[in-house]
Amino acid sequence: MHGLDTETLEMTLAAISDFAEREFTDERLIELDEADEYPADLIRRMCSEELGIQLLFIAEEHDGMGGSAYDVYRVCERMARIDLGVATSVLATFLGSDPILMGGTPEQQHHWMSRIANEGLLMAYGATEAEAGSDLGSLKTVAVPVAEDGEVVGYRITGQKQWISNGAVADLYSILANTEKGPTWFILEKGVEGFSAAAPEHKHGIRLSNTAALYLDDVFVGADALVGTELGQGLVQAQQVFGYTRLMVAAFGLGGGWEALDRAIAYSKERIQAGGPLSEKQGYTHKLIVPHALRLEAGRAYIEETAERIDEGTHGHLNTEGAIAKYIATEAGNDAADAAIQALGGYGYTHDYMVEKIKRDVRITTIYEGTSEIMEMTIAR
Structure with missing residues (x-):
């Protein structure tokens, strides 16, 4: 799959970031989290002409942008850095449309996918x-x-x-x-x-x-x-997309983990202890920062390799590779978020500092779309 050109992809990522800066400030995210509130108006706006994020997942012949697996990974990572709940809401539409893409007739595919593209339907x-x-x-x-x-x-x-x-x-x-x-x-x-x-x-x-x-x-x-x-094709159709959908959840783990770790890095540069910033103390950085950055970037490397192979379209469904990517990146993201709480000390344990929320959010990536234990079973086969 060709996907987006570099300029269009970067413009898309920038538009998502601009929207988030206006509408999803830390204060607003904490408020919504504490209220256990689904921001319906904001999600609808993201899937409207204002942002049109759903178009990335839809082929051009159905009025979408025709994003590749690599494009979708990049967007999923960016969305996860904003908020994993919001990212999950957007990905749910893509996941919900998979049976149509995998098993629908050409007429069904065009009917439903063009409606999602043009009407911003949530699935x-x-x-x-x-x-x-x-x-x-x-x-x-x-x-x-x-x-x-x-x-x-x-x-x-x-x-x-x-x-x-x-x-x-x-x-x-x-x-x-x-x-x-x-x-x-x-x-x-x-x-x-x-x-x-x-x-x-x-x-x-x-x-x-x-x-x-x-x-x-x-x-x-x-x-x-x-x-x-x-009749009877449901499980076959579901199996055909696991390599792809688990890659997107891997990107969620990557984005959530890096968002937490970046906040810990920023804190370490400002927090002065024993005459210097924490960022200059190896006992801090070599335990709470460096190992997690390494594991996250190892996860990224495997995500990108798998995305490129999916886009080539000649390697089958890559279910095992999708499972490996999900296992590496989500476990790394979960561990990085936990380390970020430790890195901020008492501040990290409070609601006012986002790493506590990110840790609660990123935990789900090791569970949904197949638990880490199921990933181990898939890989072992």
């Missing part, structure tokens, strides 16, 4: 259930065909989804349900009768994202809601 990826996280084969949600005169005219879907990003705020949902031929993706729009969301989860971190359970009570969808033309 949610409805796969996970209480008893089916990494093991999606255990899902209990079912889709029963509805026939008239011997022809299938739709499906009735019943079940419950758990831990769904954008769950209560999305306009469009991709829902994985069991059919007579196996797990299958369906597209649902908000407001369908029998389809509802629970109250948002009260989370440890990424509190600026909306995470909620979904309830489907005999929800009827037309036959055209089936993604593609065949």
Whole structure:
């Protein structure tokens, strides 16, 4: 994939940074975090003509910018440095549209992707259930065909989804349900009768994202809601994008870890102890800064290599490589954020200094889109 030219990518990153400087100040982020508030108006503005961040994920033939894996990694890292909850909300639309891109007919792809591009629709990826996280084969949600005169005219879907990003705020949902031929993706729009969301989860971190359970009570969808033309392709379609989506979460870990570490570095230059700044004391820098910078940049190197191989389009799905990138970068990011709290001492442990919040946020990167333990299993295979 060609992707964006360097100038366009840098302009995109600069526009995101400018928006963040105006709208996501430290004070505002702390306020929203403490209130456990999803900033709906700001997310909508980011996915409107004002910023148009969703266009990066969408091909040019569907009215998007046609960003490459490398472009998306760079944007995900920048978003994570602003706020991981906000970054999660934006990525959820991309993740939610993956079943359409992987399994939809050309007509479905153009219809839905162009609507996301032009209307700024938010999506949610409805796969996970209480008893089916990494093991999606255990899902209990079912889709029963509805026939008239011997022809299938739709499906009735019943079940419950758990831990769904954008769950209560999305306009469009991709829902994985069991059919007579196996797990299958369906597209649902908000407001369908029998389809509802629970109250948002009260989370440890990424509190600026909306995470909620979904309830489907005999929800009827037309036959055209089936993604593609065949039943039973859901798990195959999901597997096809893990290399890509886990690379983006790796970028989240990288961005969150570096944001925390950069704040620790700035503090170390100003904090005077025993006659000099902490930045000049090896006992401080060689424990709390240098090892974490090294691990983060090792993660970056693997992310970039994997992104380039994905963009070449000749190496398969790279699920193992995506797992390696996620494991390295998210574990490094989590450790770096923890070290940043230690680096700031008592200040780092308070709400007024952002590293405490960043640590709570970056922790999720070692859990969602496959835990670190699942990454180890994937790599071992």
